[in-house]
Amino acid sequence: MSNENKKRVALYTLGCKVNQDETEAIEGLFKDRNYEIVSFENRADVYIINTCTVTHLADRKSRQFIRRAINTNPNALIVVTGCYAQTSADELEKIPGVDLIIGTSGREKIVDVIEEHQKVNMATTFVSDIRKAKDFEELPVDRLIHKTRAYLKVQEGCEQFCTYCIIPYSRGPFRSRSLDNCINEAGRLVDAGFKEIVLTGIHLGAYGIYDEKLSLFDLCKNLLDKTDIKRLRLSSIEPTEINDEIIELMKNDSRFCRHLHIPLQSGDNKILKLMNRPYDAEQFQQLVTKVKQEVPGASITTDFIVGFPGEDDESFANSVELIEKVGFSDIHVFKYSPRKGTPASKYPDQVEASIKEKRSKIISDLATRGFVNFASQFINQTVEVLVEQDVKGICEGHTDNYLPVKFKGKIDKGQIVKVKIKNLEKGFLSGELI
Template sequence: MPLDSQKTVCFVTLGCKVNQTESEAMAQLFREANYEVVNASEEADVVVVNTCTVTNTGDSKSRQVIRRMIKAHPESVVVVMGCYAQTAPGEVLGIDGVDLVLGTQDRMKVFEWIDRVQAEKAPQNAVRDIWDAETFEELPQLREEHRTRAMLKIQEGCNQFCTYCIIPYARGPLRSRLPENALAEAQRLVEEGYPEIVLTGIHTGFYGQDLGQGWNLARLVRELDKIDGLRRLRLSSIEPMEFTDDLIESIVSSAKLCPHLHIPLQSGSDEVLKRMNRPYDLREYRDLLERLRQRIPNLAVTTDIIVGFPGETEADHASTIEFAKACKFAGIHVFPYSKRKGTPAAEYPDQVLKKLKEQRVKELIKVARDSQNRFSSQFVGSSVEVLIEKVDAKGWALGHTPHYIQVQIPCREDGRQWSAGEFITIILSEHNLRLS
């Protein structure tokens, strides 16, 4: 195809890191079909909107973005994929100007569907029942100009059905990526210059449950540890009940796995955890942290907490504050509870008033800031390794330590530029820390 006839595509992505990873993979799929990937502000033959549905607000924002992109690109083929598209395909198709609804599966067939849209000159719904999905869908390996940290998706789906969460309906049942494919992609990523890989998925800790033959996350970590040239390995979110003795042993014995784990808590009240259908209590969570910290000194543990879940009392909130302080987290992502239509919690009585939620969020954010600053400050005066991820306009380098502490490093004294992907060792000072 002559260069002047090369087609173009742009992407707009909402939501989580899994969505970001899948958009990057889809961009590579289009490149392999001889499309040029352009910015969303430029003219494009195809516009892809990757949507989120975690909250009703996510649905609303997705609709706003879809309409904005249709208005900005009236002549383009508009493709809507992702979780909102999967859970409400009819609603999405009803938006005037949407040409194709793709969902969270069958993404490799996007060009067949685009051809059908153009041949029939009519919108198409490509969404299938997500519970028919039996295998992990392989998408192309991502390729970026600045190779620092790569997301390696190893798992799809969730069978947990927390009462506030729509994700099982958007992503379907647990499906694990074949280990040979995950390991081959990890090897390619390292060969292409990525020094750090993050294992990601919807329920990463349950990797291998559907595979048999002794495969689980612990075994995959041990195999990844053997890859020459891989400097750092990280795990994305791991649920408390997914930490088996085998997984803990693989984390402890790994020479490459970073000493940072993200373990969602969601509430510091046992009563709230029960209503959320979370399969652990505070004692089990606390015991897990103690076990991990006994084996991994200075382990960084980050978490998620939902504030204002239906029925949350002042006592529940106070318990969450005290438990969060006691856990000494390296970071806390604080989320106000948001109703999600189609989930049991949306129909629960005793919904917490918005103003009260906002006040509780402020109180917990203060705890989060203090906890993060306290954890980071303990490394001041220590020698730490930093992977540079980007360099700002002033020449300062920004990156993370193995404990996922974000640092900033001034310009080189010799006047040379720092480079993304470069590892450097510094004596950490308060000036390096981006304290909140």
């Protein structure tokens, strides 16, 4: 079929790496059915908006991109999927021009649903009760090879029920991809040319939790032993789920990236309890100290929420003190956003927006200092860099401990090369290709 006769589909992703992984898989399903993939800014026959609902801002952005698609082609089929679609289908149904609403399950049949819908030509909602979900949704991710690292989703759902978080209501209970399927998918990704695979999940550390014989460590060990992967990276993992086995694997196998993204959320025990986080500040600090002692050069990044209800000056000061002690190499800062349906949205002592803004700036400044302190250690050292892009002869990429590096050279994307670090510049290290 010529490109003139192909149906055109455009996709846009909001939110986390899991959403990005799912969008790529959905894109692959359309390519298999001979659709032409076009940029979201272009005119298409079908627009897929994969939404996020972690904050009010995410909801607003989702609506903005829905309207952008409608304005680009009022005659196109507008399909909204993802977390916002799962939790707020009633809101989306009120937006003129939205044709299909598909939640966070059943996306493996999305092309069939769309083509069947086009025959009926009426607005339809496919949002099932996610609390009853039992099976891991199989969405192959090895069809696209235009990126340098691959995201392999191995886990779905969350049962932590942090008091600020809507995700358990949008993603449902724990489900895991089978070990054999994970190994096969990883093998296909390696064969497709990827040097690095990032394991993702809504609650990654819960992989295999309902299978007494499986854990995240077992998965990582099997992937390293049974594939030719060059780098294996974890996306985000809770502090209570980093055990001695994972630390030892990171210490002893150079393919297991020396980088852990461990959500802190608050450094104050009172706030952590209000958040329903299953650890205290002291336990968090002890964990990070152990990782850094056992794994030289390990990078620790985190998520942090400012302005949670009840966060007074003393609570915030405790958080600042802990952050300075830990020495994160990066911090993703979020201003608390009340989510309808979560306990924290009804808590007293909500924090004023101006205070959140001020505290967010303080944490961002700490993040910058933390990066400088950590990255400076690697000046005059030789590191291995996964090349991600070449901009006018300047290659850019990341080390295994997720430090951004730039150097002059002509290297194909996806290759891992050695670079001698010379300088620390604003936001990245620079060096010379060896």
